Amino acid sequence: MPVDLNEPWTIRDVEIPTRLVLAPMAGVSVQAFRRQGRRFGAGLVCSEMVSVAGIQHRNERTLGYLRVAADEHPLAIQIFGSDPHAMAEAARMVEAAGADIVDINFGCPVKKVTKTGAGASLLDEPDRAARVVAAVAEATRLPVSVKMRRGTANGSRDCLAVGPRLVEAGAASLTLHPRSAKQMYTGSADHSLTAELVSLVDVPVVASGDIGSRARAQAVLATTGASAVMVGRAAQGNPWALAEIMGAGSEPSRAEIVAELLFFVRETVRELGETRATGFLKKFYGWYLGRGRFPKPFKQELVTLPTIDEVETRLLAAAPEAHEVLERLEAELPDVDEVLLDSLPISLYGGG
Numbered sequence: 001m002p003v004d005l006n007e008p009w010t011i012r013d014v015e016i017p018t019r020l021v022l023a024p025m026a027g028v029s030v031q032a033f034r035r036q037g038r039r040f041g042a043g044l045v046c047s048e049m050v051s052v053a054g055i056q057h058r059n060e061r062t063l064g065y066l067r068v069a070a071d072e073h074p075l076a077i078q079i080f081g082s083d084p085h086a087m088a089e090a091a092r093m094v095e096a097a098g099a100d101i102v103d104i105n106f107g108c109p110v111k112k113v114t115k116t117g118a119g120a121s122l123l124d125e126p127d128r129a130a131r132v133v134a135a136v137a138e139a140t141r142l143p144v145s146v147k148m149r150r151g152t153a154n155g156s157r158d159c160l161a162v163g164p165r166l167v168e169a170g171a172a173s174l175t176l177h178p179r180s181a182k183q184m185y186t187g188s189a190d191h192s193l194t195a196e197l198v199s200l201v202d203v204p205v206v207a208s209g210d211i212g213s214r215a216r217a218q219a220v221l222a223t224t225g226a227s228a229v230m231v232g233r234a235a236q237g238n239p240w241a242l243a244e245i246m247g248a249g250s251e252p253s254r255a256e257i258v259a260e261l262l263f264f265v266r267e268t269v270r271e272l273g274e275t276r277a278t279g280f281l282k283k284f285y286g287w288y289l290g291r292g293r294f295p296k297p298f299k300q301e302l303v304t305l306p307t308i309d310e311v312e313t314r315l316l317a318a319a320p321e322a323h324e325v326l327e328r329l330e331a332e333l334p335d336v337d338e339v340l341l342d343s344l345p346i347s348l349y350g351g352g
């Protein structure tokens with residue numbers, strides 16, 4: 001019997017309506033990406049990793065990552081750091097920001113992060129990792145989840161020893177991306193480890209890595225006993241992959257592709273401001289228009305256009321029917337009652 005992806009599940013008291021989770025991705029998981037993920041079937045969405053040091057220093061850009069829109073619940077905000085006290089303080093701010101789950105990053109393999117003792121390097125320090133989870137769980141009423149890799153070294157099985165300790169320390173859910181940190185994104189995710197982890201803990205486990213189709217999602221759920229699958233790269237510029245996984249997919253038309261891209265562009269400009277959005281969005285043009293959907297020179301041209309207005313004009317000229325789809329998307333946009341930063345506790349700004 002295939003697992004029903006539409007069956008709700010819970011992380012402690014947080015109900016998640018589908019078994020599809022949108023992965024946290026630095027430089028990708030902006031609000032527009034998360035809300036789009038929800039529209040296309042993800043039951044849970046995650047912020048990209050937010051630096052605890054940035055929160056402590058009240059870095060304006062970091063605080064921007066704590067913005068939560070009314071239509072993206074349930075939402076996990078992910079934090080990374082290595083100091084239990086600082087992580088606990090960050091967790092309180094995540095709760096104040098309106099997230100439903102505090103997620104801890106023990107998976108980031110990037111040097112800039114691991115050399116500070118954060119991310120995947122905590123898998124080499126299980127005592128500290130457990131102290132971090134305990135401090136965070138103590139600091140917040142929200143459920144705490146942890147996302148981790150299999151270990152730091154190739155072939156490592158450390159996740160199987162560390163995972164149960166983190167649950168003992170208070171983790172209400174674990175997500176496993178079963179590659180080593182050393183592997184980065186090479187090789188493949190070994191979900192036999194996910195199955196082993198599921199058998200060792202009594203909290204929901206989410207399987208992450210190389211899941212991009214309904215067939216693969218069903219196979220991973222059936223063979224691992226995981227509660228949900230997490231999808232990352234397959235959803236970049238391709239929310240239709242999420243719909244396909246949910247069993248509701250059809251190939252998008254050119255108009256739909258252009259409309260979704262334009263909607264994403266507009267939302268991102270609203271979120272990041274035009275200057276930041278202009279650079280941020282460039283990678284998305286290739287992701288949306290690639291996969292043989294539009295000719296290469298067209299993608300290349302978009303990247304060179306200096307303003308968002310020009311990008312819009314050029315895209316609409318290539319697919320005029322996108323106008324209508326875009327209007328529909330804009331009309332369906334709920335009145336968003338954003339929890340803006342000014343409504344967060346004053347301490348967020350360090351007083352006054």
Ligand SMILES: Cc1cc2nc3c(=O)[nH]c(=O)nc-3n(C[C@H](O)[C@H](O)[C@H](O)COP(=O)(O)O)c2cc1C
Nearest residue numbers: 023024025026048049147177208209210231232233
């Ligand atoms: C560009 C990029 C950024 C990522 N950033 C994060 C992050 O901030 N936090 C995290 O836990 N994982 C991060 N990941 C890992 C993904 O969440 C996911 O575990 C991994 O990509 C494997 O899943 P996939 O094969 O579906 O992409 C990132 C991955 C990519 C490709």
